[in-house]
Amino acid sequence: MSGWFYKVAYPCEQAREFMYDYLDGQLPMFKQFRFQIHLNGCTECREYYLLYKKAAHAYEFRKENPPPSEFLEHTLDFLRKEGIVGDDDPATAPESNPVVQS
Numbered sequence: 001m002s003g004w005f006y007k008v009a010y011p012c013e014q015a016r017e018f019m020y021d022y023l024d025g026q027l028p029m030f031k032q033f034r035f036q037i038h039l040n041g042c043t044e045c046r047e048y049y050l051l052y053k054k055a056a057h058a059y060e061f062r063k064e065n066p067p068p069s070e071f072l073e074h075t076l077d078f079l080r081k082e083g084i085v086g087d088d089d090p091a092t093a094p095e096s097n098p099v100v101q102s
């Protein structure tokens with residue numbers, strides 16, 4: 001592929017604009033095709049695209065795999081045992097624990 005061809009298919013700014021739609025699967029077929037042509041010819045945009053794709057995947061992964069609540073519980077247990085956090089900590093004390101005041 002000759003150097004000018006991909007630049008004709010898309011200028012870089014436009015290719016990067018379409019990147020988000022492309023990853024979302026929102027880009028029309030003929031635009032996808034031209035986007036791919038640009039990516040094939042333009043190292044800069046290809047690196048940008050791969051970086052963006054990685055970031056998007058990392059975000060999706062975090063969204064779908066939040067840290068388990070057991071992890072938080074274990075940490076709190078440990079802190080209570082070590083005496084760092086008291087059992088009467090208002091943030092962790094169960095609410096169904098009536099205090100008898102007479």
Ligand SMILES: [Zn+2]
Pocket residue numbers: 011012015038042044045046
């Ligand atoms: Zn480019």
